[in-house]
Amino acid sequence: MKIKMRILSLCCAALFVAYAVLAVFVISSDAGQPVNSEESSVGTSPLPAGESSGSIQFKLSLLHLYYESKDVVSTLPFTTIQVSQGALIKAFVSGSTSTADALAYIDRYADRTLASAYGTMDEILAKYQLLLTRYNIASTSSYRSKYNNLSSMFSSLKNSSNELLSRTKTLIKTSKSSDYDTYYTNYIEQISDLTSKIESYCNIIIDEYDTLLNAISDDYDILY
Numbered sequence: 001m002k003i004k005m006r007i008l009s010l011c012c013a014a015l016f017v018a019y020a021v022l023a024v025f026v027i028s029s030d031a032g033q034p035v036n037s038e039e040s041s042v043g044t045s046p047l048p049a050g051e052s053s054g055s056i057q058f059k060l061s062l063l064h065l066y067y068e069s070k071d072v073v074s075t076l077p078f079t080t081i082q083v084s085q086g087a088l089i090k091a092f093v094s095g096s097t098s099t100a101d102a103l104a105y106i107d108r109y110a111d112r113t114l115a116s117a118y119g120t121m122d123e124i125l126a127k128y129q130l131l132l133t134r135y136n137i138a139s140t141s142s143y144r145s146k147y148n149n150l151s152s153m154f155s156s157l158k159n160s161s162n163e164l165l166s167r168t169k170t171l172i173k174t175s176k177s178s179d180y181d182t183y184y185t186n187y188i189e190q191i192s193d194l195t196s197k198i199e200s201y202c203n204i205i206i207d208e209y210d211t212l213l214n215a216i217s218d219d220y221d222i223l224y
Contacts, residue, residue: 058135066212070206073157076121076158077195079114080165083113084168088102091172102172106168114161124154125154164190170183171187
């Protein structure tokens with residue numbers, strides 16, 4: 001019973017953090033959404049010669065990508081934590097098949113939700129790279145660094161999410177092991193790692209979004 005209470009308490013705490021982070025994204029999104037999708041999407045028509053990072057269309061397109069990034073970064077870690085919590089609750093419910101049910105729950109929902117989020121991240125990076133190429137962004141430009149930074153954040157979140165689910169499975173499988181406390185500690189450390197990344201990356205992406213929005217509003221008063 002003591003172990004069950006520790007698991008349930010941890011689940012509640014982690015879920016609270018996830019909801020808090022999600023609320024930050026919702027508030028930020030309501031405060032400044034990009035203009036319509038036609039203006040903010042990556043176009044397919046040839047660009048005029050001499051287009052560069054100073055182009056309003058480039059900034060609008062990039063703004064849209066950071067808006068998408070805000071959505072996926074809030075969704076992926078939140079989903080991972082939910083799946084982990086749901087599996088742990090199933091694992092510690094009395095029943096001869098509870099362990100097997102919990103492991104199957106992780107596989108089923110990870111395939112359904114996480115694969116989609118990972119795919120969205122890859123699409124965002126592909127669109128970002130296309131923008132850099134189409135607008136002749138120099139290799140020394142800060143936008144190249146921003147692309148690399150976003151790519152690194154996505155990769156880090158994927159790794160942390162996968163590791164959390166891996167440690168959740170290990171914790172479930174070793175629930176009756178003498179080394180259970182060690183696996184429990186490892187699980188808590190990974191929850192902490194993921195939640196700290198959520199907070200940090202949320203702030204970075206929101207700052208990039210706001211910076212772009214402010215830069216656009218100086219030259220494009222139709223936003224208001």
